[in-house]
Amino acid sequence: MIGRRGPQNGKRALEFPDVGESDEPLLVVENLHTSFRTGRGTVHAVDGVSLTVAAGTTLGIVGESGSGKTVLARSIMGLLPVRDVIKSGTVHFAGHDLTAMEPDQLREIWGAELSMIFQDPMTALNPVKRIGIQITESLRLHLDMDRKEADATAVELLRSVGIPSPEQRVRWYPFQLSGGMRQRVMIAIALACAPRLIMADEPTTGLDVTVQAQILDLLGKLQRERHMAVILVTHDLGVVADRADEIVVMYAGRVVERAPTRTLFAETHMPYTRALMESIPRLADPSGTRLQAIPGRPPDLIHPPKGCRFAPRCAFAQDKCRESDPPLRTAGSPDHLFACWFPLVHGTSTAPSASASASAAGDTTIDPGPVVQSP
Amino acid sequence: MTKYFIKRFLQLVVVAFIISVLVFLLVHLLPGDPSVTILGPNDTAHNRAILFKQLGLNKPLLQQYTTWLNAVFHGNLGQSYLNHESVTHIVATGAPIDIELIVISQVIAFAVAIPLALITSRRPNRAFDNVSTTTTFGLLALPPFVIAPIMVAVFAVSLHWFPATGYVPLTQDPATNLHDMILPSLAITAGSIAVYYRLLRSDLISTLQEDFITMARSKGLSNRRIMLRHAFRPSTFSLLAAAGVNIGALLAGTFIVEYLFALSGLGYSLVQAVQQRDYLVVQGISLVVAIAYVVLQFIIDFLFTVVDPRVVRE
Numbered sequence: 001m002i003g004r005r006g007p008q009n010g011k012r013a014l015e016f017p018d019v020g021e022s023d024e025p026l027l028v029v030e031n032l033h034t035s036f037r038t039g040r041g042t043v044h045a046v047d048g049v050s051l052t053v054a055a056g057t058t059l060g061i062v063g064e065s066g067s068g069k070t071v072l073a074r075s076i077m078g079l080l081p082v083r084d085v086i087k088s089g090t091v092h093f094a095g096h097d098l099t100a101m102e103p104d105q106l107r108e109i110w111g112a113e114l115s116m117i118f119q120d121p122m123t124a125l126n127p128v129k130r131i132g133i134q135i136t137e138s139l140r141l142h143l144d145m146d147r148k149e150a151d152a153t154a155v156e157l158l159r160s161v162g163i164p165s166p167e168q169r170v171r172w173y174p175f176q177l178s179g180g181m182r183q184r185v186m187i188a189i190a191l192a193c194a195p196r197l198i199m200a201d202e203p204t205t206g207l208d209v210t211v212q213a214q215i216l217d218l219l220g221k222l223q224r225e226r227h228m229a230v231i232l233v234t235h236d237l238g239v240v241a242d243r244a245d246e247i248v249v250m251y252a253g254r255v256v257e258r259a260p261t262r263t264l265f266a267e268t269h270m271p272y273t274r275a276l277m278e279s280i281p282r283l284a285d286p287s288g289t290r291l292q293a294i295p296g297r298p299p300d301l302i303h304p305p306k307g308c309r310f311a312p313r314c315a316f317a318q319d320k321c322r323e324s325d326p327p328l329r330t331a332g333s334p335d336h337l338f339a340c341w342f343p344l345v346h347g348t349s350t351a352p353s354a355s356a357s358a359s360a361a362g363d364t365t366i367d368p369g370p371v372v373q374s375p
Numbered sequence: 376m377t378k379y380f381i382k383r384f385l386q387l388v389v390v391a392f393i394i395s396v397l398v399f400l401l402v403h404l405l406p407g408d409p410s411v412t413i414l415g416p417n418d419t420a421h422n423r424a425i426l427f428k429q430l431g432l433n434k435p436l437l438q439q440y441t442t443w444l445n446a447v448f449h450g451n452l453g454q455s456y457l458n459h460e461s462v463t464h465i466v467a468t469g470a471p472i473d474i475e476l477i478v479i480s481q482v483i484a485f486a487v488a489i490p491l492a493l494i495t496s497r498r499p500n501r502a503f504d505n506v507s508t509t510t511t512f513g514l515l516a517l518p519p520f521v522i523a524p525i526m527v528a529v530f531a532v533s534l535h536w537f538p539a540t541g542y543v544p545l546t547q548d549p550a551t552n553l554h555d556m557i558l559p560s561l562a563i564t565a566g567s568i569a570v571y572y573r574l575l576r577s578d579l580i581s582t583l584q585e586d587f588i589t590m591a592r593s594k595g596l597s598n599r600r601i602m603l604r605h606a607f608r609p610s611t612f613s614l615l616a617a618a619g620v621n622i623g624a625l626l627a628g629t630f631i632v633e634y635l636f637a638l639s640g641l642g643y644s645l646v647q648a649v650q651q652r653d654y655l656v657v658q659g660i661s662l663v664v665a666i667a668y669v670v671l672q673f674i675i676d677f678l679f680t681v682v683d684p685r686v687v688r689e
Binding site for chain 2: 141
């Protein structure tokens with residue numbers, strides 16, 4: 001069994017109180033902004049994102065390509081390059097402000113308390129290093145294991161992620177493994193030091209559908225066994241639908257809707273979230289059913305459109321949507337946030353022009369609720 | 376793995392055989408003939424015929440080839456038509472000079488280029504990188520025949536740090552030998568530094584963009600470990616290939632430097648033999664150099680498999 005080890009020989013300078021026991025969330029991100037300076041102008045990739053993750057839970061971050069979800073994940077980790085990147089906001093992880101940390105301090109947390117699973121197992125493993133060494137190097141660095149101990153632990157880790165005959169496989173190179181096996185190796189690397197939080201950035205996008213489910217189930221099983229929190233970044237709402245406790249929907253660098261998973265699916269308020277749901281293929285659909293793609297493309301993040309950033313692609317957009325930016329607010333349940341002037345209610349828009357059909361549905365009123373946060 | 380090397384080795388044998396044929400024919404394809412070299416242009420046809428018979432040049436070509444090859448296998452490369460010096464002896468005294476020049480210059484080139492590339496590639500286009508890149512570009516534009524006289528003028532004539540010419544075999548007096556060989560080696564090394572540095576730098580910069588480097592960072596590894604253990608090895612392909620070509624070109628290709636420093640290495644002896652139409656010397660040195668080149672490429676191929684285990688699969 002791989003257990004967490006306490007600080008050894010005073011080598012670890014940072015103290016980690018076991019926040020899993022307290023009410024304090026494991027991760028608190030507040031008003032995070034990340035921009036890139038480019039030749040064309042400043043790209044506002046992450047624009048005022050706030051979120052929290054409690055110990056042992058799963059947060060899904062969902063959005064199209066270019067919605068800023070990968071940049072968000074890397075900003076939270078602090079993994080982005082310093083040059084030409086402008087960051088503001090705070091990231092508190094287990095009581096420490098990651099944004100205020102020196103690189104040396106971050107390196108103590110990376111891999112040990114907070115680790116990352118990358119999208120493409122073909123490119124995220126070093127092609128010229130044996131997989132065993134890629135696992136043991138963080139064990140030896142963070143847990144001060146000797147070579148023998150680390151080797152034995154690597155074999156156990158490979159076994160726990162379902163790799164057959166791990167004693168031989170530790171000596172293999174990534175190119176000798178299939179895509180699914182490589183992703184299992186990557187999970188083993190991320191798990192190695194028993195972190196509290198794993199950032200999984202599109203962990204199954206490069207894999208075929210059957211392997212996808214296996215990998216996600218494996219991740220879920222290990223998460224429960226080890227009481228880890230997981231941030232699951234994906235473009236596919238279907239992936240997080242039955243795995244995440246809470247879902248954050250991102251559009252153009254902003255959170256546009258955030259709710260516990262069940263609430264989000266039951267009472268979708270944001271037309272963009274609805275559109276994402278409709279783009280999930282369903283087995284029950286008769287064959288030949290066309291998928292509902294979202295028309296248009298995500299906006300230019302150098303010059304984002306005025307008003308609601310989704311308005312140019314929104315079927316229900318009104319003049320107000322194109323004029324002013326909807327703040328993130330609540331309605332009804334306090335843990336359901338959304339940014340829309342005319343939120344959907346039971347799948348029907350509350351926009352004036354859609355009110356006729358909405359009246360027919362028998363429910364037109366919605367309490368806009370207090371503004372929680374203005375962007 | 377073993378299969379791969381057996382295959383490679385068989386290729387090497389085949390190539391060596393082809394080289395021996397080409398080197399043998401080379402002499403017969405060159406204009407002029409050995410009798411002119413030995414007897415001068417004004418001797419009689421009768422005397423030439425006698426000489427041809429003595430040298431075995433009247434026999435069928437195939438027989439000449441097998442006789443020569445048989446002697447080569449016994450370590451006898453023949454002797455100079457001019458001064459009857461044994462070609463094997465010329466090679467045996469010349470080769471150590473070439474090898475030493477190449478080893479010293481390449482060790483210096485790698486020792487300068489690799490750390491420089493590792494430092495500058497982490498922060499490309501900053502001041503230090505710009506200075507290094509521009510300087511090496513300048514070095515690239517300075518061929519040995521420009522650098523060598525400048526170095527002699529500065530370090531030998533003005534400062535008296537090193538001798539301008541002179542050679543003592545390594546086995547006889549290692550200290551003096553190294554002292555003598557430093558200037559000629561430096562004259563060769565400049566171009567190598569420039570090529571190795573620029574290739575490694577640009578490969579490192581692109582490797583550092585790879586996901587597996589971000590992955591290594593996310594494990595909390597130090598920058599030093601990431602550069603040395605993760606980025607360096609996958610970035611050495613171009614470097615290795617270039618080293619193979621470059622060192623290959625230096626085999627008997629250092630004749631200008633040898634000439635300037637009065638070293639009778641293989642390159643110098645070869646050029647001289649070609650000028651004097653000293654056929655067997657040309658033939659012998661060409662054979663040795665060509666085989667050395669093939670063996671060098673064999674070693675480079677082996678190093679590719681060390682650097683990247685995927686190579687064996689292909």
